[in-house]
Amino acid sequence: MFEELGTTAEGDMLINIGPQHPATHGVLHLVMTLNGETIKKTEPHLGYIHRSIEKMCESLTYRQFVYVTSRMDYLSSHINNHGCSLAVEKAMQIEVPERAQVIRVIMDELTRIASHELWWGAMAMDLGAFTPFFYSFRERETITDIMEETCGARLTMNYICPGGVMMDLHPDFQKRVKSFISLFKSKFDEYNELVTGNIIFQNRMKGVGVLSKEDAISYGCTGPTARGSGVSSDIRKLYPYEVYSKVQFDEVLETGGDSFSRYMVRINEMLQSIKIIEQLIDNIPEGEFQAKTKAVLKLPKGEFYQRVETARGELGIYIVSEGGTTPHRIKFRSPGFSNLSALGHMVKGSKIGDLVATMGTLDLVIPDIDR
Amino acid sequence: MFIIDYIKDIFKGLKSLLTGMRVTGYYFTHHKEIITEQYPDNRATLKMADRFRGEVVMIHDENNEHACTGCSACELACPNGTIKIINKFELNAEGKKKKAIDTFIYHLELCTMCNLCVVACPTDTIKMEPNFEHSVYDRSKLTKVLNRPGSKIKAGVE
Numbered sequence: 001m002f003e004e005l006g007t008t009a010e011g012d013m014l015i016n017i018g019p020q021h022p023a024t025h026g027v028l029h030l031v032m033t034l035n036g037e038t039i040k041k042t043e044p045h046l047g048y049i050h051r052s053i054e055k056m057c058e059s060l061t062y063r064q065f066v067y068v069t070s071r072m073d074y075l076s077s078h079i080n081n082h083g084c085s086l087a088v089e090k091a092m093q094i095e096v097p098e099r100a101q102v103i104r105v106i107m108d109e110l111t112r113i114a115s116h117e118l119w120w121g122a123m124a125m126d127l128g129a130f131t132p133f134f135y136s137f138r139e140r141e142t143i144t145d146i147m148e149e150t151c152g153a154r155l156t157m158n159y160i161c162p163g164g165v166m167m168d169l170h171p172d173f174q175k176r177v178k179s180f181i182s183l184f185k186s187k188f189d190e191y192n193e194l195v196t197g198n199i200i201f202q203n204r205m206k207g208v209g210v211l212s213k214e215d216a217i218s219y220g221c222t223g224p225t226a227r228g229s230g231v232s233s234d235i236r237k238l239y240p241y242e243v244y245s246k247v248q249f250d251e252v253l254e255t256g257g258d259s260f261s262r263y264m265v266r267i268n269e270m271l272q273s274i275k276i277i278e279q280l281i282d283n284i285p286e287g288e289f290q291a292k293t294k295a296v297l298k299l300p301k302g303e304f305y306q307r308v309e310t311a312r313g314e315l316g317i318y319i320v321s322e323g324g325t326t327p328h329r330i331k332f333r334s335p336g337f338s339n340l341s342a343l344g345h346m347v348k349g350s351k352i353g354d355l356v357a358t359m360g361t362l363d364l365v366i367p368d369i370d371r
Numbered sequence: 372m373f374i375i376d377y378i379k380d381i382f383k384g385l386k387s388l389l390t391g392m393r394v395t396g397y398y399f400t401h402h403k404e405i406i407t408e409q410y411p412d413n414r415a416t417l418k419m420a421d422r423f424r425g426e427v428v429m430i431h432d433e434n435n436e437h438a439c440t441g442c443s444a445c446e447l448a449c450p451n452g453t454i455k456i457i458n459k460f461e462l463n464a465e466g467k468k469k470k471a472i473d474t475f476i477y478h479l480e481l482c483t484m485c486n487l488c489v490v491a492c493p494t495d496t497i498k499m500e501p502n503f504e505h506s507v508y509d510r511s512k513l514t515k516v517l518n519r520p521g522s523k524i525k526a527g528v529e
Contacts, residue, residue, distance in 0.1 A: 064450035067485040131395055138406060145420075152422040152499065158485045166486060167422065190394050199380070199387040295444075295491070 008033070012040060019048050023126050023356045026366030028340075030355075037351045042344040046370050053371045057330040062088050062162060062297040065327070070156035072334065073368035075115040076310040078107045081160040086241060087306035087317045088162040091299045097288040100164035101242045106177070106280050107151075107159065109273040113184070114143040115311035115363075116266050116273075123263075123360035124195050127204060132194055139187055142180045146173065162297060164290035177281050181274055188271070196267060205260035209346040209358030212257055219342040222335050223313025224269065225362055228262035230255040235309035247279050262361040298325055312336055312363055336368040419501035424484040427454075427477055428500045429517040436525045437518060438494040441472040445488035445497060453481045454488060471524055479505060480513040494528055 008014060012033050019029040027048035033041035053072060057065040066084045070077035082104055089096060121136030144154045150170040151159035159166050195201055211221070216229040226233040234251040236244045252268040254261035299321040307316045313335025320329040339362050347355050398404055410417075419425075431437050441458045459473040489497055497517070507513060 060450050063448070063487065067450060067483065067487070135394075141406075148423055149420045150422070152420070152424040152486065153484060156483070158487075161490075166490060170422070194391045194394050197387055198391055199384045203384075 011035075017355070023359065024366075025122060025364060028364060028366050028369075032352070032355075034352060037353075039347050039350060039352055039355065042347055042355075044340055044343065048370065049367050050370045051367075054330050054332060058327055061325050062299060062327070065330070066161055067156070067158040069332070070158055071367065072332065072371055073310055073312065073315070073336070073365050074155055075118060075365055076111050076312070077156050077158075078104075078111040078160060079308055079310040080315060081158060082108060083306055083308035083310075083315050083317045085160050085162045086308065087304050087319050088297060088299065090306055091302070091304040091319065091321065092162075092293075092297065094163055094291050094293060096164055096242075096291055098243075098285045099287045100289050100291070102280050102284050103165050103169060103289065104160055105242050105244065105247075106277055106284075107147075107165075109276045110143050110146065110177070112273045112311045113270050114140050116270050117143075119266060119311075119363045120191065120195070123363075124201075126356050126360040127201065129195065129201070132191070135187070135190060135194065139180075139184055142176075142183060146176050146180065149173070149176070161290075163293040164288070166290075168289045169284070174281055174284070177277065181278060181281075184270075184274060191267070196263075202260065204354075204357050205263060205361075206256075206258060208259045208350065208354045209361065210256075210258045211342055211346050215342065215345060216257070219345065220338040221313070221342050222338065223309070223311070224252075224262055224265040225313065225339045225342070227252060228254050228265045228361075229257040233314065235307050235314055239307060241306075241308065243280070247276050249276050259357050259361040266361075266363070296325055298323070299327070307333075310335060312365065312368065313339060332371060334368045334371065336364055336366075340364055340369055419503070421501065422499070423501035423503070424486055424499040425501050425503040426479055426484075426499070426505065427482065427488065427497050427517065429475060429497050429519075430495075431519055431522055432525070435519060435522045437496055437522055438525050438528045439472050439475060439496040439518065440494060440524065440528060441470055442493065444491045444493060448487045448491035450485065450487065451481045451483060453478045472518060475517040477515045477517050478513065479515060480510060 012035050015032055015034060017030040017032060018024040019027040024030070029045040029048065031043045031045060032039060051071070053068055056068055060068065066081050069080040069084050072080055117136040117140040121133035124132035147157060148154050150167070150173050151157040152167070211225070211229050213230050216226045216231050221229070221231070222233050230253055232238070232251060232253065237251045249272045252265045252272060254265050299319070301321055301323040304319045304321070305316060307314050314333065315335060316333030318331040318333070319327050322328040343359065343362060347358050408417075429437055429439065441456055443456050446454045446456050455476040456472060457474045457476070458470055460468045461471045462468060484499070486499060489499055505513065
């Protein structure tokens with residue numbers, strides 16, 4: 001399977017990027033065929049962080065398997081938990097109280113902002129700008145503090161559970177989210193001043209890693225990667241769940257298909273998330289935060305599928321139930337895997353320096369790809 | 372014309388670089404904007420959130436009594452086998468046999484702080500504490516017995 005590294009018969013060079021390369025953000029291993037500096041072929045090799053989460057889930061009950069999914073795409077752990085809870089609720093036909101629905105959506109959008117902030121800092125760091133990382137983490141820290149106060153954890157929350165949410169909101173929650181919104185709005189111009197408006201940055205991003213609309217569809221790209229190519233793929237708009245059908249927000253679309261378009265989609269998505277939170281934060285209905293459910297959940301026999309929009313794209317949860325307390329089979333359709341498969345097509349024929357600029361805008365989280 | 376465009380580009384780049392440097396310069400000169408906390412030095416003033424999940428503890432009152440009936444609901448709820456409960460039978464005042472806990476073993480090294488055991492507990496005996504400094508030299512020190520020596524169940528808890 002692995003060709004020997006070195007020079008091939010045609011005079012091309014085979015080199016490894018990763019699995020321990022600072023620009024790959026984790027254990028992504030790319031075997032690249034290079035002709036001089038031009039990329040001829042890119043082959044991702046996966047499996048370095050495979051934890052067999054899907055198999056693990058088969059031995060866990062429907063309450064227990066939710067927490068494991070926080071470890072897949074750890075930057076949008078709330079949304080993963082949300083998807084799993086929705087799938088279980090769909091199967092059991094549990095009616096979630098409206099208060100829980102609103103809390104879940106606010107948490108989802110806070111997670112999306114936190115994830116995009118981290119991506120923004122890490123991507124700028126890939127391109128050689130180190131200080132944006134500190135600025136993005138400064139605002140992200142405010143969100144993790146809010147999460148810590150309400151959910152009790154900073155990264156792997158396990159706050160959304162089948163039937164609602166685990167605990168009620170902290171009394172300070174609304175006040176702190178409002179102060180975060182005003183803080184974020186005042187600091188957002190700094191982001192554009194530092195990175196987006198920079199001519200050097202724009203020249204490195206424009207026209208690099210172009211993915212056409214047709215290719216984005218045929219590779220199965222979702223999320224900001226597809227929306228940067230003009231494919232309308234926002235699950236929150238197309239198949240609304242919870243209270244997304246009641247809030248006003250725009251699906252951010254760019255038509256360029258290059259790295260800069262993907263960059264702009266994510267930057268503008270942060271503003272849309274702020275818009276959603278602003279509409280909901282003053283209108284959290286009173287009532288129960290959890291539906292009355294049995295201690296042991298039993299799903300009826302059948303197959304259930306639920307899709308949610310994570311910070312990276314569409315996450316699908318497919319449960320096959322035999323009627324017992326544990327699932328017979330669980331399959332996760334992770335957004336990162338499909339987005340990564342388009343990487344080889346995007347960088348073919350470009351220079352190796354552009355690989356980092358392209359990979360940075362895909363926002364890859366390797367545990368999500370490998371599971 | 373190519374040369375002129377090239378030189379223009381360089382100046383444009385320099386200008387946008389200076390625009391970005393203005394942000395950096397602002398924070399360089401305004402020290403009250405610094406939000407970094409010097410962690411090991413600020414331990415005296417460090418306040419964790421009340422709900423922060425650091426470890427599982429058992430609530431004991433001043434008479435060294437707890438509310439654990441040994442029902443094993445937490446043991447069943449745990450996804451990792453972190454909790455192990457060993458029960459014993461005690462004779463109560465009327466001479467009847469009654470179930471009570473002997474040891475409540477908690478493996479901190481396996482715990483992922485998912486809070487499922489606390490939710491499952493019917494008598495609210497266990498809770499999460501915000502203590503997060505768990506480093507030890509020997510792994511066996513992370514296996515803890517949560518019920519204190521000599522403690523017994525509160526009267527009236529079934």
